[in-house]
Amino acid sequence: MTAHALTIEGLRVEAIHPHGRTALVDGVSLTLHAGEVLALVGASGSGKSMTCAACLDVLPPGTRRVAGSVAIDGNVRTAFELRGRQVASILQNPRTAFNPVRSMREHVGESLRAIGRRGADARAEVTQAMRDAGLDDPERVLGLFPFEMSGGMLQRMMIALALVSRAPFIFADEPTTDLDLIVQREILDLLDRLKGERGLGILLVTHDMGVVARLADRVAVMEHGRIIETGGVMEIFHAPQHAVTRSLVAAHLSLYGLEDVA
Numbered sequence: 628m629t630a631h632a633l634t635i636e637g638l639r640v641e642a643i644h645p646h647g648r649t650a651l652v653d654g655v656s657l658t659l660h661a662g663e664v665l666a667l668v669g670a671s672g673s674g675k676s677m678t679c680a681a682c683l684d685v686l687p688p689g690t691r692r693v694a695g696s697v698a699i700d701g702n703v704r705t706a707f708e709l710r711g712r713q714v715a716s717i718l719q720n721p722r723t724a725f726n727p728v729r730s731m732r733e734h735v736g737e738s739l740r741a742i743g744r745r746g747a748d749a750r751a752e753v754t755q756a757m758r759d760a761g762l763d764d765p766e767r768v769l770g771l772f773p774f775e776m777s778g779g780m781l782q783r784m785m786i787a788l789a790l791v792s793r794a795p796f797i798f799a800d801e802p803t804t805d806l807d808l809i810v811q812r813e814i815l816d817l818l819d820r821l822k823g824e825r826g827l828g829i830l831l832v833t834h835d836m837g838v839v840a841r842l843a844d845r846v847a848v849m850e851h852g853r854i855i856e857t858g859g860v861m862e863i864f865h866a867p868q869h870a871v872t873r874s875l876v877a878a879h880l881s882l883y884g885l886e887d888v889a
């Protein structure tokens with residue numbers, strides 16, 4: 628069944644420390660539609676990564692989700708039901724996501740087992756997903772270990788695994804930050820193409836407004852754990868309402884020596 632929308636409602640994450648609790652994500656509500664890239668932007672520490680981690684129940688120790696729900700097409704789902712089945716993750720540093728002593732073939736096997744798939748069909752789908760992700764010689768790549776691959780190749784492999792999972796939504800947390808500029812652009816082009824071809828809904832966490840301009844359809848801006856502004860990408864760049872959004876846009880434009888258009 629195709630999913631149309633992932634809805635986060637009233638998400639709250641707290642850090643627990645000896646003197647009490649601090650809200651890190653404070654009542655976040657968002658809807659991610661199939662076939663769109665929703666960029667989640669904001670200053671470092673504003674709660675972007677925590678929002679994604681809380682949805683999938685992969686929060687770091689010392690923090691916990693205390694409220695909120697995630698629904699697919701109106702049906703509330705547990706993090707276990709979402710993780711890897713409805714939502715695939717692409718991380719900033721793909722190297723940390725792969726076991727250094729396992730080949731790509733072993734990683735693929737593990738991913739297929741996790742979603743209960745096997746056999747020739749599944750293997751053919753892996754080969755196709757790898758090609759779709761820009762890995763032209765799948766057989767050779769399957770034999771490689773992480774240390775034999777560049778960051779760009781590993782990111783493509785993560786994307787291929789996301790495709791194999793058939794999850795309709797992807798959480799991509801700073802997916803290009805650790806890559807050189809040429810590979811960054813290739814990965815952004817790839818995500819854009821997959822969004823169109825496969826109708827994926829992508830929640831893109833980034834602090835790079837250049838990436839937002841290239842890829843996003845809509846933008847949600849976070850500050851201190853809250854969403855302070857959402858809008859279409861053109862609105863956000865041309866008529867930002869909130870001071871934080873204006874400064875993000877202004878910083879981006881000044882980086883390229885452009886006038887403030889707001």
Ligand SMILES: Nc1ncnc2c1ncn2[C@@H]1O[C@H](COP(=O)(O)OP(=O)(O)OP(=O)(O)O)[C@@H](O)[C@H]1O
Nearest residue numbers: 642651670671672673674675676677687688689690
């Ligand atoms: N393990 C932790 N325990 C307590 N607080 C944490 C922990 N990890 C992160 N935080 C805090 O949670 C808040 C939100 O962090 P988060 O990583 O979500 O921000 P972010 O917007 O993704 O930032 P960045 O762009 O730097 O990744 C920050 O104030 C951060 O210091």
